[in-house]
Amino acid sequence: MTKQTFIQNLPGLWEKVILTIQKEGEQAEFASRIEDIRQGSYVLEMPIRQNGKISLIKGDNVVVTYNKADSIYTFKASIL
Numbered sequence: 001m002t003k004q005t006f007i008q009n010l011p012g013l014w015e016k017v018i019l020t021i022q023k024e025g026e027q028a029e030f031a032s033r034i035e036d037i038r039q040g041s042y043v044l045e046m047p048i049r050q051n052g053k054i055s056l057i058k059g060d061n062v063v064v065t066y067n068k069a070d071s072i073y074t075f076k077a078s079i080l
Contacts, residue, residue: 009068009071009073011034011042011064011066011073012034012037013034013035013036013037014033014034014035015033015034015066016031016032016033016066016067017031017032017033017034017042017044017064017065017066018030018031018032018050018064018065018066019031019032019044019047019056019062019063019064019077020062020063020065021052021054021056021060021061021062021063023054023060026052026053026054027052027054028049028050028051028052028053028054028055029049029050029051029052030047030048030049030050030056031047031048031050032044032045032046032047032048033045041080042064042077056079057079058079058080059078059079060078060079061076061077061078061079062076062077062078062079063075063076063077064076064077
């Protein structure tokens, strides 16, 4: 994968993302959109819980999932 291809596959502004969190054997998913991109970080709209009972708090580790025309992509992130 070239650097240009890698950059093209990153999520852009207003793209929908799903945040998945797992804690103590429980799992929850949250839907959101990318509101801004600042200094290598994504700023998201308020995540809306889709399922599960876990809340997101500062320091939580999540898996971010998003779609592009050719595939579904994921990466790990932390809530700041």
